[in-house]
Amino acid sequence: MNTINKLTELFSKFPGIGPRQAKRFVYFLLTRNASFLEELSRLLLEIKKEVSTCESCMRFFSNPLHNTKVCEICRDSNRHNDMLMIIERDADFENIEKSKIYEGKYFILGGKVPILEKNPENRIRVSQLKERIKDENIKEIILALSVNPDGENTERYVRELLTPLAEKDSIKITMLGRGLSTGIELEYPDSDTLKNAFKNRT
Numbered sequence: 001m002n003t004i005n006k007l008t009e010l011f012s013k014f015p016g017i018g019p020r021q022a023k024r025f026v027y028f029l030l031t032r033n034a035s036f037l038e039e040l041s042r043l044l045l046e047i048k049k050e051v052s053t054c055e056s057c058m059r060f061f062s063n064p065l066h067n068t069k070v071c072e073i074c075r076d077s078n079r080h081n082d083m084l085m086i087i088e089r090d091a092d093f094e095n096i097e098k099s100k101i102y103e104g105k106y107f108i109l110g111g112k113v114p115i116l117e118k119n120p121e122n123r124i125r126v127s128q129l130k131e132r133i134k135d136e137n138i139k140e141i142i143l144a145l146s147v148n149p150d151g152e153n154t155e156r157y158v159r160e161l162l163t164p165l166a167e168k169d170s171i172k173i174t175m176l177g178r179g180l181s182t183g184i185e186l187e188y189p190d191s192d193t194l195k196n197a198f199k200n201r202t
């Protein structure tokens with residue numbers, strides 16, 4: 001296989017990218033100059049070395065010196081320890097932070113549980129989540145998941161998983177209000193929509 005085809009195959013593994021788009025990326029790269037390509041290759045080699053997974057929220061964070069195991073959000077003493085928002089992916093985290101509606105802590109599930117999935121623990125971070133909610137400061141868990149069938153399935157699964165533990169420690173489990181349009185991933189809504197969904201959580 002030649003380099004064009006090999007690169008096309010790699011790009012088509014990216015989320016949401018089909019073979020046709022993947023090939024456009026390859027031809028785009030061919031039109032760039034050497035310094036662009038050098039910068040890109042350098043960053044690709046660095047990213048895994050520089051970024052760590054937070055041991056508390058499981059988020060990817062920049063940690064070039066590898067001198068901490070938890071991210072800046074989890075370490076921030078101004079953020080409320082009594083609220084834990086459960087979200088699917090890092091991109092959702094970025095969008096919620098951008099909206100500035102929320103000042104609590106997060107937990108990143110790492111995916112969704114598709115409706116027919118027999119082994120949800122292969123899809124989301126079940127054991128890490130159970131460990132995380134042992135934190136006795138938590139008073140409210142907010143489920144902030146996509147408004148689509150897989151998101152709703154994930155919500156049911158996580159709620160069932162957490163209810164016994166939550167009842168034991170009188171933790172309230174809420175979810176974002178339904179101001180969000182159907183089919184949406186939390187990566188996309190604008191700040192006002194998120195603000196309303198957060199305010200109207202039930």
Ligand SMILES: [Zn+2]
Binds near residue numbers: 057059
């Ligand atoms: Zn963290």
